[in-house]
Amino acid sequence: MTTPVIPKLLTDSSKSTITNRPVTKVRPPQGLAPLDFHELWAYRELLYFLVWRDVKVRYKQTAIGVTWAVLQPFITMVVFSIVFGQLMQVSTGETPYPVFAYVALLPWTFFASAISRSGNSLVYDANLISKVYFPRVIIPLAAVLSNLVDFGVAFTILIGMLLLFGIVPSISILTLPFFLLLALMTALAIGLWLSALNVKYRDVNYAIPFLIQVWLFLTPVAYPTTVVQEHWRFLYSLNPMVGVVEGFRWALLGQQNLSWDLMLFSILIVLALFAGGLFYFRRMEFEFADVV
Amino acid sequence: MSEAAIQVRNLGKRYRIGGPREAYGTLRDTISSAAMAPLNWLRNRNLNARLQEFWALRDVSFEVQRGEVLGIIGRNGAGKSTLLKILARVTYPTIGEADVCGRVGSLLEVGTGFHPELTGRENIFLNGAVLGMRKAEIQRKFDEIVDFAEIERFLDTPVKRYSSGMYMRLAFAVAAHLEPEILIVDEVLAVGDAAFQKKCLGKMGNATKDGRTVLFVSHNLLAVENLCNWAIYLEGGKIIKRGEPGEVISAYLRNSLSISTERSWNAKEVEQNTEAVHLQHVRVRPADECDRGSITIHTPFSLEFDYWNSDPTARITVCFSLYNQHDILLFNIGPPVESASKGKPSPNGLLRTICHIPGDFLNDGLHRVELTILRNDVPVINESHALTFNVQDSLQEREDWYGDWPGAIRPNLKWESNLILIPEDQNHSP
Numbered sequence: 001m002t003t004p005v006i007p008k009l010l011t012d013s014s015k016s017t018i019t020n021r022p023v024t025k026v027r028p029p030q031g032l033a034p035l036d037f038h039e040l041w042a043y044r045e046l047l048y049f050l051v052w053r054d055v056k057v058r059y060k061q062t063a064i065g066v067t068w069a070v071l072q073p074f075i076t077m078v079v080f081s082i083v084f085g086q087l088m089q090v091s092t093g094e095t096p097y098p099v100f101a102y103v104a105l106l107p108w109t110f111f112a113s114a115i116s117r118s119g120n121s122l123v124y125d126a127n128l129i130s131k132v133y134f135p136r137v138i139i140p141l142a143a144v145l146s147n148l149v150d151f152g153v154a155f156t157i158l159i160g161m162l163l164l165f166g167i168v169p170s171i172s173i174l175t176l177p178f179f180l181l182l183a184l185m186t187a188l189a190i191g192l193w194l195s196a197l198n199v200k201y202r203d204v205n206y207a208i209p210f211l212i213q214v215w216l217f218l219t220p221v222a223y224p225t226t227v228v229q230e231h232w233r234f235l236y237s238l239n240p241m242v243g244v245v246e247g248f249r250w251a252l253l254g255q256q257n258l259s260w261d262l263m264l265f266s267i268l269i270v271l272a273l274f275a276g277g278l279f280y281f282r283r284m285e286f287e288f289a290d291v292v
Numbered sequence: 293m294s295e296a297a298i299q300v301r302n303l304g305k306r307y308r309i310g311g312p313r314e315a316y317g318t319l320r321d322t323i324s325s326a327a328m329a330p331l332n333w334l335r336n337r338n339l340n341a342r343l344q345e346f347w348a349l350r351d352v353s354f355e356v357q358r359g360e361v362l363g364i365i366g367r368n369g370a371g372k373s374t375l376l377k378i379l380a381r382v383t384y385p386t387i388g389e390a391d392v393c394g395r396v397g398s399l400l401e402v403g404t405g406f407h408p409e410l411t412g413r414e415n416i417f418l419n420g421a422v423l424g425m426r427k428a429e430i431q432r433k434f435d436e437i438v439d440f441a442e443i444e445r446f447l448d449t450p451v452k453r454y455s456s457g458m459y460m461r462l463a464f465a466v467a468a469h470l471e472p473e474i475l476i477v478d479e480v481l482a483v484g485d486a487a488f489q490k491k492c493l494g495k496m497g498n499a500t501k502d503g504r505t506v507l508f509v510s511h512n513l514l515a516v517e518n519l520c521n522w523a524i525y526l527e528g529g530k531i532i533k534r535g536e537p538g539e540v541i542s543a544y545l546r547n548s549l550s551i552s553t554e555r556s557w558n559a560k561e562v563e564q565n566t567e568a569v570h571l572q573h574v575r576v577r578p579a580d581e582c583d584r585g586s587i588t589i590h591t592p593f594s595l596e597f598d599y600w601n602s603d604p605t606a607r608i609t610v611c612f613s614l615y616n617q618h619d620i621l622l623f624n625i626g627p628p629v630e631s632a633s634k635g636k637p638s639p640n641g642l643l644r645t646i647c648h649i650p651g652d653f654l655n656d657g658l659h660r661v662e663l664t665i666l667r668n669d670v671p672v673i674n675e676s677h678a679l680t681f682n683v684q685d686s687l688q689e690r691e692d693w694y695g696d697w698p699g700a701i702r703p704n705l706k707w708e709s710n711l712i713l714i715p716e717d718q719n720h721s722p
Binding site: 021022023024025026027028029045046048049052053056057060061127128129130131132133134286289290 | 307377378379380381382383384385386387388389390391392393394395396398400401404405407409410414417418421422423424426427450473
């Protein structure tokens with residue numbers, strides 16, 4: 001019944017070149033198709049343009065523009081330093097509290113804005129989804145990636161702070177890209193879940209700010225992990241952002257020893273979340289254009 | 293050389309409507325329905341009754357050869373857009389399958405992905421990428437696109453400050469430079485002013501001349517007739533008719549415009565009618581019957597009214613009003629003063645009154661006849677929808693513009709132009 005997919009080689013009379021015409025097969029959804037990386041690669045330019053659009057649009061018609069990318073983590077750092085550093089006297093070892101907080105705020109701000117944006121991304125781009133075909137994963141992926149620019153801008157402040165406090169990172173700073181990748185994967189995993197859910201349940205819209213708020217308390221941004229009692233540690237480290245923040249502190253400040261067990265555990269959790277998110281996303285993908 | 297570019301086999305798409313799984317579910321609904329699941333299972337029948345299925349498309353099969361232009365016509369909600377969406381892979385079929393061979397470009401809307409905050413220049417790139425163009429390709433065609441859209445001066449202005457005409461022109465300009473092997477187009481010609489429409493259709497015409505395969509949904513029947521090799525007419529998700537565009541369009545017009553070019557009152561009605569005057573038959577009759585019975589703007593035709601009169605002393609006057617599709621009264625007319633029967637009693641029996649309407653007089657479109665019959669100057673019969681007929685446009689005068697021809701009527705008048713004065717300086721020159 002189905003004709004085999006043989007790429008047809010034809011001579012185009014007008015151009016007299018041999019063209020290889022792709023055959024697009026339109027079929028009813030048949031179970032779960034694995035993510036087509038070839039196709040994803042073919043659409044890399046669209047991914048690039050969507051990231052570029054998000055970055056361009058973000059600070060259009062704002063008075064201070066990209067300064068916002070710095071201002072958000074910076075002001076949070078100042079408030080944390082006053083409340084936790086001064087008033088509550090949270091102990092951070094030999095690291096000055098502002099640096100301690102800012103190093104964690106960098107991946108945290110990235111993560112928070114990435115899940116917020118990617119969670120709303122499919123609904124925001126509903127118009128694209130209902131009019132043009134492309135691998136849908138590109139949309140939440142672009143929403144996550146576009147936050148890297150803000151991360152980069154905010155990172156420059158950290159360099160200034162390290163200089164100011166005379167902190168010289170050790171060789172472990174070379175592992176930083178890995179932890180950034182872990183943060184990115186975490187954000188993408190959550191983003192896949194939230195964006196696909198959001199297509200069907202707009203409740204996600206309202207849940208996201210709340211989720212971020214609760215998640216912040218469960219992540220050692222304002223306080224060190226040592227505050228958490230030993231018997232709660234396992235439960236606590238189910239949160240992959242614990243691994244990310246610990247990793248950032250270790251890579252940049254090299255203060256305490258990094259628990260590699262915890263790290264491995266975080267990676268596994270992220271991979272599981274990611275696989276689950278992708279699975280759910282792919283399963284819901286067929287309905288997006290009809291439901292969104 | 294004939295080779296299928298698009299093969300569609302038994303395609304169908306089902307939507308669920310009205311049921312509990314309405315488009316926007318909330319988590320609460322799902323949670324509560326999960327809690328209610330056992331209960332619902334008990335009243336299963338009730339639940340299924342509420343969950344209605346609706347086939348937007350059913351059993352659609354056709355094949356388009358490479359280089360052919362297929363027009364798809366039908367009323368709103370007939371499934372035209374659903375069909376295009378499935379072929380463009382925006383949505384999935386419920387059953388059936390389709391194979392599309394070649395690089396596909398779909399234009400289900402112009403300006404998809406335009407961002408109001410971005411400038412014209414930026415949107416050209418973004419929109420191009422969304423439509424599947426490579427960056428290098430967009431760069432190569434950039435100047436051409438800007439020229440086509442006529443927006444050079446506003447290239448670096450955010451498109452939210454554009455007039456809607458400029459916006460549409462830019463959007464169409466990008467779309468028009470898409471050069472896939474197979475083009476899927478949904479009703480995009482209805483943008484811009486007449487001059488721009490002309491340009492767009494010219495571009496479409498070129499695409500078809502280049503041997504591109506085009507699938508084309510439109511309400512603009514003239515464009516379909518002129519641009520397409522063949523057409524299909526969808527109704528209720530099914531193909532009602534396929535074939536030569538002119539025939540398919542006629543079938544569509546007959547079905548969809550509630551045309552009644554002939555109407556009879558049956559004998560029983562006529563017998564029971566105790567009025568002195570009653571109608572038996574009315575019809576529109578083209579002068580040239582062989583032309584499939586259709587009327588074009590050039591066709592002379594007549595309106596025939598058959599009626600019974602049982603009172604030989606009464607003066608009977610037939611008159612009618614002709615309205616166009618915008619319900620504008622074109623004229624109201626009765627037999628002229630000098631006609632033989634005017635002012636005299638009508639004989640009893642079956643009478644026929646005919647009014648001849650010349651060709652090259654009415655504009656194209658739907659027309660309605662309101663019939664009034666007066667007996668001794670008192671209206672005794674009034675049929676507001678006595679006849680409804682369509683006057684089809686003719687492609688001959690249209691070069692490549694398919695918009696509405698303005699005006700209530702379209703008479704063919706006599707024209708002259710003569711040179712009546714030669715400039716004086718030319719008189720003296722050798």
